[in-house]
Amino acid sequence: MPTSDNGIEGHVSAAFSPENVAYHGNEDEVRAIAAEGPRGAALVAGISVAILLAIWIAFFFFIFVPRGDVG
Numbered sequence: 001m002p003t004s005d006n007g008i009e010g011h012v013s014a015a016f017s018p019e020n021v022a023y024h025g026n027e028d029e030v031r032a033i034a035a036e037g038p039r040g041a042a043l044v045a046g047i048s049v050a051i052l053l054a055i056w057i058a059f060f061f062f063i064f065v066p067r068g069d070v071g
Helices: 028-037 041-067
Strands: none
Touching: none
16 A cells, blocks of 8 residues: 655555545446547536526626617
8 A cells, every 4th residue: 555755653644445446347348438429518518608698698688778879
């Protein structure tokens, strides 16, 4: 077991644990996971863009439109 050099006896960083470092499946499982792509990141980005667009539309109709034409 690796030892720590920070002066605290008996403490080993979680980074030394293999289960905390990376996925330890076989190569076919890793390829299957990677083939699915970053669906979660795309979902979060899509939701954030939809919220931003909704805020912009609400701002337009509740702030700009009631003020009428400029000039």
